[in-house]
Amino acid sequence: MKKCYLEHFVNFKGEIVQVCLDKVSSTSVNKYNILISSYGEDKKWKMQNKVLSSYTIKILRYFYSFTNGEELVVVFCFNKNLSIQPYECFRSVSDDLKTLKTEKDHDFECHDVNLVREQSYIWDIAKLRGYYIAPLSDGKAPPCTLYYMYNNTYLMPIEVPKSIGKEYHRGKLFQLDSKRLIYNYTNEKETYTYVLSHKGTVKNCTLMYIKRDDMNAGFVKRGNKYYCDVNYDDLTVEGQDRFFTVSIYNGVRQDIRKCFYLRYDKVLESVNIVHKIESVYEYSNFSLYTLYIKKDIEKYFLKDMKLECYLGEDFYLTLHINYKPNFILDNTDVNQSVVNLYPNNIIYFKLPDARSQNLLTKVSFPPNTRYIKVDDYYYIFKLPSFISSQSTTQMVFLSNNGSHKTQNKNVTFHAGGVQEPILGVDFSRKNNICAYAGVEKNCDKVKVHGNKVSVTVNMGVENEPASQITLGIICPVNKKNKNTCFNEIYDNKKKIFIRDYLKDSKGFLTIYPKTYVHMSSPGGEVFEESILVLTPQFIDQYNANRAKYNSSFHCKCYANNRAYEVTFSFA
Numbered sequence: 305m306k307k308c309y310l311e312h313f314v315n316f317k318g319e320i321v322q323v324c325l326d327k328v329s330s331t332s333v334n335k336y337n338i339l340i341s342s343y344g345e346d347k348k349w350k351m352q353n354k355v356l357s358s359y360t361i362k363i364l365r366y367f368y369s370f371t372n373g374e375e376l377v378v379v380f381c382f383n384k385n386l387s388i389q390p391y392e393c394f395r396s397v398s399d400d401l402k403t404l405k406t407e408k409d410h411d412f413e414c415h416d417v418n419l420v421r422e423q424s425y426i427w428d429i430a431k432l433r434g435y436y437i438a439p440l441s442d443g444k445a446p447p448c449t450l451y452y453m454y455n456n457t458y459l460m461p462i463e464v465p466k467s468i469g470k471e472y473h474r475g476k477l478f479q480l481d482s483k484r485l486i487y488n489y490t491n492e493k494e495t496y497t498y499v500l501s502h503k504g505t506v507k508n509c510t511l512m513y514i515k516r517d518d519m520n521a522g523f524v525k526r527g528n529k530y531y532c533d534v535n536y537d538d539l540t541v542e543g544q545d546r547f548f549t550v551s552i553y554n555g556v557r558q559d560i561r562k563c564f565y566l567r568y569d570k571v572l573e574s575v576n577i578v579h580k581i582e583s584v585y586e587y588s589n590f591s592l593y594t595l596y597i598k599k600d601i602e603k604y605f606l607k608d609m610k611l612e613c614y615l616g617e618d619f620y621l622t623l624h625i626n627y628k629p630n631f632i633l634d635n636t637d638v639n640q641s642v643v644n645l646y647p648n649n650i651i652y653f654k655l656p657d658a659r660s661q662n663l664l665t666k667v668s669f670p671p672n673t674r675y676i677k678v679d680d681y682y683y684i685f686k687l688p689s690f691i692s693s694q695s696t697t698q699m700v701f702l703s704n705n706g707s708h709k710t711q712n713k714n715v716t717f718h719a720g721g722v723q724e725p726i727l728g729v730d731f732s733r734k735n736n737i738c739a740y741a742g743v744e745k746n747c748d749k750v751k752v753h754g755n756k757v758s759v760t761v762n763m764g765v766e767n768e769p770a771s772q773i774t775l776g777i778i779c780p781v782n783k784k785n786k787n788t789c790f791n792e793i794y795d796n797k798k799k800i801f802i803r804d805y806l807k808d809s810k811g812f813l814t815i816y817p818k819t820y821v822h823m824s825s826p827g828g829e830v831f832e833e834s835i836l837v838l839t840p841q842f843i844d845q846y847n848a849n850r851a852k853y854n855s856s857f858h859c860k861c862y863a864n865n866r867a868y869e870v871t872f873s874f875a
Contacts, residue, residue, distance in 0.1 A: 305349045306341060312369045313478035316376050319343065320478065321401070323369040323378055328359060336364035338380060340401060352401040355380065366390055375399050419453055427475035430485055434506030434540040434548070435459075437485070439467075439475040446472040450487060454506050464498055467491065482542045507592075508534050510551040513617055520619070522550075529618045536605075537627045539597070545580075547596045555591045556615055561801075563595065563613030564623050568606070568676040571781055572818040572832060575791045576801075577601055577611075580811030596811060600837075602629045603648060604817045606676055606684045630686075633715075635701045643699070643713055647721030651685040654702055656710060668697040670717050672741045674819040674833065685822065690723035728776035729757055729870055731863040732821065732831045740776055757870045763843055770843035774835060775872060778821055779861040781830040789859030789870070790836035791815055802836070807853055812842035834859075846874065 309327035313320060320343040328335045338355035355378055367380035376398045381390030396406040419426065419436060427448065429438040434454065441448040447466040452459040467475070469491025478486040480499075488497040509522025509532035523530040532550065539546035560581060567574035580596040605625055613621040633645060634652040645651070655663060658680040672688040696716045703709045729750060730740045737757070738750035749760045764770055779787040792799045803813060814837035821831045846853050856873040 306339060306351070308339075309336075310365075310367075311476070312367075313476060314369055314371055314376065315478070315480055316342075316371050316401070317374070321376065322349065323367070325364065325367060326359075333361050334363075335359035335361055338364070338367060338378060338396075340376075340378075340398070342401060353398065353404055355396045355404060355406065376401065421458070427472075427489075428477045430477040430479050432479065432485055433483065433502050434508075434538065435502070437477060437500075439477070439487070439489070441467075441472065446470065446491075448472045448475055448489070450500075461500070464500065468496065469493065482540075505540050505547070505549055505594075507551050508532060508548050509621070510553075510590075511556075511615060511619055512553045513557070513619065515618070523619065529620060531620045531622050533622050533624060535624045535626055536597075541599070544599050545596045546599060547594050549592055549594045550621060551586055551590050551592050552615070554589055556593065558614055558616045560593055560595075560613065560615070563621060564611035566609065566611060566625075566817050568817065568819070571783060572820075573786060573788065573791060573834070575815050575817045577815075577817070579803075579813065579815075580809075598811075598814055600814055601816055602627060604686075604819070605629070606650060606686060606819075607678065635699060636703075637701070643715040644718060645687060645715060646718050647687055647689050647691050649687045651687070651699075653683045653685060653699075655681045655683075656702060657681065663700050667699050667715075668695065668824075669822050670695065671824070673822040675822050676819055686819065687717065688721070690721040691717055691719050694719045724774055726774045726776040726835070727761065728759060728778075729861070730776075730778040731780060731861060731868075732778050732823065732829075740778070755866050755868050757868055759870065759872045760875050761838070761872055763838075763847060763874045766847040770840040770847070772840055773838040773843065775838065776833060776835050777859060777861060777870060778831050778833050780863050781820070781832050782862040785862045785867065787832065787834070787859075787861050789834045789861070794858040794860060794869075802857065805854060805857060806842075808842065810841070810845070812839045812845065813837065814839060850874075 305322065306324050306326070308324035310325040312323040314323065322341045324339040324341065326337050326339050337359045339351055340353045340355070341349050341351045343349055362382040363384070363386065364380060364382055365386060366383070367378060369376065369378045371377070378396045379393065381393040383390050394406055394408050396404050398404045419438070421440065423442055424440045425444050427439040429436055435452040436454065437450065437452055439448045439450050446469065449460060449466050450464045452461065464487065467489060471492040473490045475489040480486060483503060484499060484501045486497060486499055488495060510520060511523065512519050514520065520530060522532045524533070534548055539548050564577055565574040566577050577597055578595050579598055582594045584592050586592045605628055609625040611623045611625065615621055628650065630648050630650050632650045632652060633643060636654055655661070664683065669685065670688055670691045673685055675683055675685045677683055694717065696714055698712045699715045700710045701713050726740045727746045727749060728740050729737045731737055733739050736744070737752065738744065738747035740746065751758045761773060761775065775790070777789050788794065788799060790802055793802050793805060795805055802815070806813065816835040818832055818834055821833050823831065856871055859870045861868045861870055
């Protein structure tokens with residue numbers, strides 16, 4: 305195994321991969337590169353690739369590696385000196401270890417994590433089930449002890465003893481999966497290896513409903529109210545979910561299912577982003593609530609937001625949405641010389657003043673671009689998941705020094721991505737509402753009779769593999785009469801939460817936050833989009849016992865000066 309200046313280990317497609325910062329020293333200069341090696345079935349390490357084509361004399365000290373689905377991602381930055389922040393960062397991505405795609409001009413948000421203990425030395429660090437885990441020692445001298453760290457609280461698992469021996473080398477952590485990691489080190493004689501399994505998770509806060517300082521762990525008093533603050537980016541990841549846990553004495557005194565609703569303005573219908581809540585007893589008087597959020601909806605996190613959940617008696621649970629998984633182009637960044645955008649990228653588009661709305665009409669966005677309006681000066685656009693052909697447009701960029709000076713730059717939208725078939729009705733298509741987002745292949749499943757619209761959803765049959773089905777509805781924005789779908793639907797003219805109506809207690813359905821649809825012709829009607837995903841798990845559950853479930857549901861859409869009733873029927 306390569307001896308590195310610094311190194312990471314990741315689990316990539318079942319292989320142990322070493323991401324190694326190699327430093328070659330000479331009397332005059334140091335040179336750096338990042339090497340990627342894997343541990344094969346022959347029990348030997350094999351060098352697979354180099355992040356840089358040749359060694360560089362730029363100072364390379366900060367790098368981070370992780371897996372993202374089927375890809376290995378290495379983020380690295382260059383410094384002019386180590387006392388100031390990096391001036392240049394890159395992202396290298398590989399899906400097979402043999403080929404690497406490196407991109408520049410990405411902005412990375414960095415946040416300090418306060419893990420400092422006086423006189424302590426951290427040898428390595430990993431994050432597991434919400435905890436930071438690290439081997440620590442006093443200075444660099446052994447013994448070294450493994451600690452769990454969260455919010456300045458340090459826990460020491462009794463199962464892992466202090467390091468043995470007079471020397472301590474290569475103390476490393478390697479995460480196997482969401483619940484297990486390997487900890488190993490060597491002393492002057494032997495190598496020691498532990499497999500650590502952690503089934504629990506961080507309790508973000510404990511609520512006693514006693515209004516005294518330090519009686520409700522994790523809560524902070526602000527004014528006359530008490531808040532437990534949770535950062536979305538800190539949530540534990542397990543499979544396709546993120547989750548967090550709170551402990552409440554004698555159970556919550558409000559309906560916790562009403563946490564957390566997201567909407568981007570007062571016009572759009574709010575959507576509950578928690579798809580499942582589990583509750584178990586802890587000791588005799590406490591209930592543990594675990595709230596799950598699907599990672600899939602992260603692509604609709606377009607800006608930082610704060611969502612609150614009222615727990616009763618002036619106690620609140622606050623979720624800070626501070627995570628954006630896509631590349632963001634900000635038109636106040638005038639330093640970008642070449643602007644290339646791809647499917648799912650996000651554009652922060654700011655106007656010099658409220659009278660400059662015409663600047664938006666000059667940008668030719670790809671079809672099916674979505675957006676939200678923050679205020680009269682500020683729009684956020686989300687490019688579609690599929691762009692059929694490459695195009696170039698001009699976009700205005702503002703000076704970020706507070707002046708009103710602007711300059712136009714060419715922006716290229718590159719073709720690619722995955723086309724997501726959507727079954728539904730699109731009222732922006734005046735003469736053919738079955739052609740959702742311009743695609744007509746589902747028109748045989750949509751029938752219109754006056755103000756009644758029926759959509760047939762083919763759920764397949766039991767014992768056949770189910771495929772995901774995405775339902776959608778695009779309606780004109782009506783401030784007086786709210787369009788209703790899919791967070792709530794209608795049952796006998798009464799609104800009802802769709803998870804209750806379709807008995808989705810396991811949280812298989814995915815409901816995306818509502819956004820606006822960008823129209824190519826300026827000055828016309830404004831349209832909003834609602835999306836519901838029937839996952840294969842939901843379809844399998846439905847097909848296994850159809851008699852148990854409702855076979856249709858109703859939505860309302862106000863278009864052409866009338867109220868349309870849209871019925872989705874499972875067949």
